[in-house]
Amino acid sequence: MTNKALPYAFDDQSRKITFSRHDFPQPWINYLSNGSLHAFVSQAGGGMCWYRTPMNGRITRYRFYNQPIDSPGFYIYIRMTDGTVWSPTFRPCETALDQWEAAHSTGYSTFTAEKNGLRATLKLFMASDSDTLIWDLTLTNLQGEPVECDVFAYTELSQLAFTNEVNLGYYLKWNVNCQYNADMNAVLYLYTSWMQVDVKRAPVVYFSATEKADSFCCNRDAFCGNYRDERNPVQVENGRLSNTNLFGGEPCAALHHHVALDGNAEKQISFFLGVTPGALTDYEAALKQTLETLCALKVPGAVATQFQKNRTWWDEQLGVYQCEIPDESAMRQINTWNPMQSVVTARFSRSISSSASGIRGVGFRDSAQDMLAQAYRKPEWAKEMLYYLASQQLEDGHAVHTCWPEDGRPPQDITRSDDHIWMVYLAYAIIAENGDLSVLDGEIPFLDQDYKTPVHPASLWEHLLRGVQFTENNLGEHGLPLILFSDWNDHMGPFGRKGKGETIFVSQQHILALKQLAEIAELRGDQENVEYCQKLMEKQINALKQYSWDGDWYLRGWDDDAKPIGSHVNDYAQIWVNTQSWMVMAGCGEVEKDYRAMDSVKERMDTGMGLLINVPSLPADKANNLPAGYSENGGIFCQANCWAIIAEGLLGRGDRAWQYYKQLIPHEVIQRIGIDAYKGEAYAYSSTMLGPDNEQFGQACVSQVTGTAAWMDVAATQYLLGIRPTAKGLVIDPSIPSDWKGYTVTRKYRGCTLHIRVENPDGVQHGVKKMMMDQREIPGNLITSDMISAKESAEIQVILG
């Protein structure tokens, strides 16, 4: 259990975090989703709901960059007969409560509040069988006396297309049609503007309840009243809604129920906020479907069934890998919160959170990396994304940078040197998990120069080789890859604007990709490509040998004027973390230099709560105008920390790898600097934290949607605990703190449940001395398909030493 002074506590058994205070420095959100309807909700009930895409399918509103923060959301108002109004989410009323607690868990959030002898519990989650956000409200009368109250459920509706709404909403709001349908007991909302991205998909939005409403309101401004807002809506104060429909204006869905409860009685009312597509193409059919959905949800027991299905999805997702280790806060991350966040990034790339406004679409390199955490849990899901990404690659082998698959918007293509390479790692990870080489045979078209037309379908294998050729066709004077618009570091670009700057990071990435491709080619019996990849690898390794060592660490690259980037000769940004860790990850450096380089990282870049991305920071005018200490200019870039953790793991320095892993766990950072300094969620990684050159050192920036999620998941499960899928089979290669006596992992792998027990009798950090499967010794530290194909489960004993 957590430190009492903190306003939150983890309950690991229930995979839950509970909050005892609502007023965090920023919203701490939870994502609710069934794969097509999505929402996030904060600890204070703020949040938004969107259908398929946050860019053009926004069902409810959320005000970004607003004061007060975190509104609006999914609000319940309870009005007592004496006129007191309160909310189980505390906000928006902010009426003092006798008891209050909120909690986030896997795919659902709960809010429990008590006021004057009445308890309200609100549970929010997504239905599995329809696109419906369920607000399940239970009222309990805790006193012997009967109680009456009025319950109002309210949400503010949106014009679906976010940027259109922001830019032109004042005209487009005349296309709003929001009415209460008495037969269905539902507010039905249509947004009829021709400016819809995909008219076929435009949904009917419904808001209904298990009980007949006593009054309703569809007009946000009438609901709130002049110069009021959702904190003190006049209609709630009046105790009754105005039964107002809305044909043009600012829409909302509000339903009212008068409730009378006998002494100690309990009552459940469930509200259903959802969508049915087809509003503008076949309205009658959409209405019929809506009616069917609502009837199904109103059947007694249906809400409980939907909740159970939601839980089952999460049990399966998390059940692929569970560990028991002698470190509570790391175990909680690995078993629950990190894989939860990996699902978030797999679904939403970098686009939507309480701070990311939802317009970024799918980042090519981002999603390719995000899916690495799904490749070992749901290879089919990862494959779907991989095929989509391959369809966004051009025939010359480079890939677009950002795409909007759901939004009918052309992709953005300013050629980066790295985007296409990430596909190789994803393909490799899928094959490593399921051993199925057929993923390479799928025929996928390239994207034509017009960024619209699919052309010349080719196998995925061919796509991957085209990427290799693209890198080979874009080498600079030192034989290293050109930076082009930038590499993984978005702010590397200025070093190469004249077209000559070269990147050592991409060189290392290229080598790792070639290595993996050679391994796969070998399995395919394709000797020609084995040799081809090896030849290119050697060439690149030679270039690195000549042009990458600075004396105590590896350079970051060479700029347009052939000056070194990331060298002791520079005034600023003398050392960059990525080229140190990737030299190890790609296995292309010299061992003593690798150790020395990673020691330099430790000496110069470790803040005690994360490694800096480069030091010292540059003055903003020399760093693409990034202020010192922020992001890629001397900030703690969390994703880059994952690679350093992996590198230390591969070097066998478990103590240091775990120090790096542990110190970046948000809950650990909060224990160190406090919640008001860190600000972000205690259970989700942020993209960056401010570095020591910024006054707000340690503050989390852009939480949730970050490549840290997948990479930390991979780092911890595959490199620290060391259960690592490879093309040859499952390698067991732990790197752990020397004071650990042992640990266990349950891992589902190729149809077999492996119960892995690692023992560390000699107190080492790394190195497998002996391995047994079902009591029989096996050679090496590899579990192959043949060894487990006939088994449903197996006991694996691993002795380190």
Ligand code: GLC
């Ligand atoms: C952000 C971007 C990612 C980029 C990284 C470093 O996380 O989404 O694409 O690689 O920043 O610049």
